Amino acid sequence: MLDVVMEYARDVMDSPIVYLVIFAVAMGDAIIPMVPSDAVVVTAGVFAASGKPNILLVMVAALLGAIAGDHVSYWIGRAGGGRFARRKGGKTDRIRHLIEERGGLVLFVARYIPGGRTVTTLTMGALRYPQPKFTAFDCLASAVWAVQWALVGYFGGHAFEDDPVKALLLGFGIAAAVTVIAELVRRIRNHTKKTQHA
Known part of the structure; x- marks a missing residue:
């Protein structure tokens, strides 16, 4: 059964449609x-180690999809977040201050927190974060993300050339570990802040 799945995956990876799939998934996320x-880009990277798909095109498709998706989310927030943007006091002011002071960093970190990317891009749009700055930071964050996960898969594919299943498991394990660590760091920081204000 696993052999059949791997054979099907190889057929998909040999097709030029794979780049459209990577773009669509990176955008949809x-x-x-x-x-x-993350898993789709890692998988494409694993197969790219054997020659197909092309690793550079995997990175480009992931990068462009991520940028497109973030901008759609930003504009949804901008179009529908007027009431949120007008709110004053409490959490809204803290969020506004954080995004004004560290918008680029927030955008980077949010990519590694489950759901964080969506919440951050919607919020930045709703708070009218300047679009040129958003685009600049987003392009940089998306490039780091796309290259990172494609190369995790690619080097895993080379390390386990005779056993792509192990390469996929390694790539997924690294992706999961990065996500869990980012979430733990976020929770620890939130707990520390609450303790300090108590």
């Missing part, structure tokens, strides 16, 4: 956080 964009 910004709007529907359950879409597994």
Whole structure:
């Protein structure tokens, strides 16, 4: 059964459609956080180690999809977030201050927190974060993300050339570990802040 799945996966990876799939999944992940964009890019990277798909095109498709999805989410927030943007006091002011002071960093970190990318891009749009700055930071964050996960898969594919299943498991394990660590760091920081204010 596993051999059949791997053979099907190889057929998909040999097709030029794979780049469109990578683009669509990377874009969709910004709007529907359950879409597994990291896993798709890692998988494409694993297969790229054997020659197909092309690793550079995998990176480009992931990069462009991520940028497109983030901008759709940003504009949804901008179009529908007027009431949120007008709110004053409490959490809204803290969020506004954080995004004004560290918008680029927030955008980077949010990519590694489940659902964080969607919440952050919607919020930045709703708070009218300047679009040129958003685009500049987003292009940089998306490039780091796309190259990172494609190379995790690619080097895993080379390390386990005779056993691509192990390469996929390694790539998924690294992706999961990065996500869990980012979430733990976020929770620890939130707990520390609450303790300090108590």
